[in-house]
Amino acid sequence: MYRLFLLCLGWLAMGLACLGVILPILPTTPFVLLAAWCFARSSPRFHEWLLYRSWFGPYLRHWQTYKGLPPGAKPKAIVMIVITFAISLWLVPVWWVRWLLLVILGVLLTFMLRLPVIDPLQQKDK
Numbered sequence: 001m002y003r004l005f006l007l008c009l010g011w012l013a014m015g016l017a018c019l020g021v022i023l024p025i026l027p028t029t030p031f032v033l034l035a036a037w038c039f040a041r042s043s044p045r046f047h048e049w050l051l052y053r054s055w056f057g058p059y060l061r062h063w064q065t066y067k068g069l070p071p072g073a074k075p076k077a078i079v080m081i082v083i084t085f086a087i088s089l090w091l092v093p094v095w096w097v098r099w100l101l102l103v104i105l106g107v108l109l110t111f112m113l114r115l116p117v118i119d120p121l122q123q124k125d126k
Contacts, residue, residue, distance in 0.1 A: 003043075006039075009038045010037075010046065014050075024084035024085050035050060036051070065120075067116070068117055069118070073117070074112060074113075077112055085104075088101055
């Protein structure tokens with residue numbers, strides 16, 4: 001029963017992560033990490049799929065190995081965040097929702113800027 005619960009939670013998290021790629025308010029990374037955690041404990045097959053055959057796989061493997069983002073991932077993420085929030089701010093006519101979006105944008109950018117970027121080539125030199 002516990003395994004089935006984790007499996008369902010993992011797929012729900014993957015669905016939310018995929019939506020998070022498109023929707024600016026919904027974060028992608030926490031849901032991908034939750035899905036990886038759930039699949040690691042419930043289904044080795046789906047965990048392997050997530051790590052080696054999904055779009056998120058290289059980022060997850062890099063995070064598991066080096067505990068940081070690969071070079072180039074942070075600027076791409078920040079640009080996408082700013083673009084999607086700018087579109088949202090432009091489309092939303094309600095002032096309090098705009099303020100809420102600006103607060104969420106500030107928190108999200110602060111979080112992203114604090115994530116470490118680790119180059120595997122530099123790690124080998126140490």
